[in-house]
Amino acid sequence: MYHKKYVIPLIVVFLALAFSPLIYNAMAKSLGHYPEITKPKGECVESAEWMRANHMLLLQEWRINAIRHGAEGGRIYHSFTYGKEFHASTNTCWECHQDKTVFCDKCHNYVGIKPECWDCHWNPSLEIPVR
């Protein structure tokens, strides 16, 4: 191997940098940490497992149906898990999930996602006027 005394230390530095988040979390004892969310009361429109994976698609479907097909009853959503009818609106979510900061924000902050929904839509943690 050529330039052994340069290559090997650089590989070590590279690995240390690449694994630095892991090392940092191991030292801070937050390795394998998941956000703890407060379980809301009541049942969701679909099963919790399905919602965990597909809530953004469901909200998008609601949005398109409510706005584009509102005249043809698009604001009514038929749940395929429970067979019940729900009003397709973010306000339906807030009936059970009464605090955004302890539910939505926990996971979204954990994975670093900033949904733009709450720029316009009402949520229980909203403060008015916004400065």
Place this chain on the structure above:
Amino acid sequence: MISRRRFLVLVGASAAMAMLPLQISAKSIGSEAKNEAKRRWAMVADIEKCTECMRELIKKTGNEEVKPPCVVACDRENNVPEFEEKEIDPQWMRIVKFKNKFGEEFYVPLLCNHCENPPCAQVCLTQATFKRSDGIVEVDMHRCIGCRYCMIACPYGSRSYNFKDPREGLREVNPKVPMRTKGVVEKCTFCVHRVDEAIANGREPEPACVEACRKYGKNSLVFGNVNDPNSGISRILKESIVIQLRPELGTDPHVYYLPKR
């Protein structure tokens, strides 16, 4: 030297070219399909009653720019912000003073006309503005990119652009209606959330302005389904002479005005 034949052809062609723009209206560009839907929402405003109401209010408050109950209710229902600067203050419904040739003054409510052939929807680049099957012209704020073509296309000036975050100008929020964000165009929706809710529950819908007008005891504004021959609005349209704003443009606005009798 130009021949006589060629000269006549050129004159004829230019005359035809000059005529052409006159033939184009919102109607000729819009779809030919007739509205076969069960419902078609429309509104009638009685100018005489509006004028009377506004005169009373101005006399009572002494303020020329007083907001009547309909505008107050609309602002509260639809989270329409209020800013000090008049140039950027979004308005969904406003009262405008007109003067006729004899010097008489009228107060007329102006709002989105929910045209049958909406020019705003025709020019919308992202198809954010569209007409629902029941005739309500709506803006999908998720798609609006804020290009303001629709504001230029609208012959009634009923659209407002959000130059500022509208939440800065809100004192209270109605959870049922989303607020808007900076950089989108907004306008009257005939209180579409109320309409859909009422239809789902089998009731007669009533926008916030109409409700406020009725509760204030003026009954100037009437809202209803013009495709139903027995509705109140159909009777008014049948029995009275109503005027539309700028009908020559072919937009077929569905806000009608009962002129002074």
